[in-house]
Amino acid sequence: MSDVVIGPDGLARPSWASTDPLLRAYYDTEWGMPVRDERGLFERLSLEAFQSGLSWATILRKRPSFRAAFADFDPEVVAAFGPAEVERLMGEAGIVRNRRKIEATITNARATLGLRDEHGRPGLPDLIWSFQPERTPAPRTMQEIPTSSPESLALSRELKRRGFTFVGPTTMFALMEAVGIVDTHLLDSHRRGSSGVWPS
Template sequence: MSDIVIGEDGLARPPWAATDPLLREYYDTEWGMPVRDERGVFERLSLEAFQSGLSWATILRKRPAFRSAFAEFDPDVVATFGEDDVERLMSDAGIVRNRRKIEATITNAAATLALRDEGGLAELVWSFRPATTSEPKTLTEIPTTSPESVALSRALKGRGFRFVGPTTMHALMEALGIVDTHLVDSHRRGSSGIWD
């Protein structure tokens, strides 16, 4: 049994990426592809934090507004945001207006800058790549946490990051290609070049 849906284009995808054109495009071209640059990892970490408790489709639809509001997720700029910026962001209907998540993004930008002395955010996050990845046939077989996401969460919290719980960090690892949780029958399985 598999949870795969075959699209009109003949490609196999999970149900969440099978109908909505925006989610399908994201699944086909971005999700699970390796991201190793600081800004790219910081953006995805930030968006995963904002997604907590919400649907990914909501975040993806708001991503252009998030990028504009947060200076294209340039951590050097976001780290300088002050209370006026928080108020500006709280009045921006284009993004998720959650004060704690906005403040966490600013805090995380400063923590990202501090990590440069240790090799940087991307290097730290990728250092938690496991030796193996799951091979789910159904959605229920896809893990939501792992020992590595728990350890990554702990490491980031220890360096001052916020909204980086184990489930959020597992989602980040999936998005960055650190783990491959594409269903085994998906046309994207193994496409990252990281896992066979």
């Protein structure tokens, strides 16, 4: 048995990506593809934190507003946000107005800058990708997809040690799935192996 759904286009996707056009496009073009740049990873890290306790569809629909509110997730700009910017963001109807998550995003922007080396080169990509496991899951059903791993737990601990917050092991596993560090596409999905990081 497999949990894939065959769409009108003849392609197999998990049920969560089979009906909503926005989720389907995200699944087909972005989810699970490698992200290796500082800004891209800071954005994904931030959005995964905002998603905690909410549906990913909610976050995805608000993504343009998040990008506008957080200066396209430029960590240098966000790191300079202070109390006035927090209050501005709390009044921004297009995003998730959660003070702790907004403040965590600012904290994480500052921690991201703290990972840069003495020449200003980004360190966040190397740190996150250093937790890539030796093997990736091979799920046939949604129930076989883990929600955390030893690597996501280790990444969570290291990021917290470096000053990051809202980076628990489940959130970090979701990040690892989203940016291609692990491939949790179902075996029968048309996207399995599409990242190039792992064989299909």
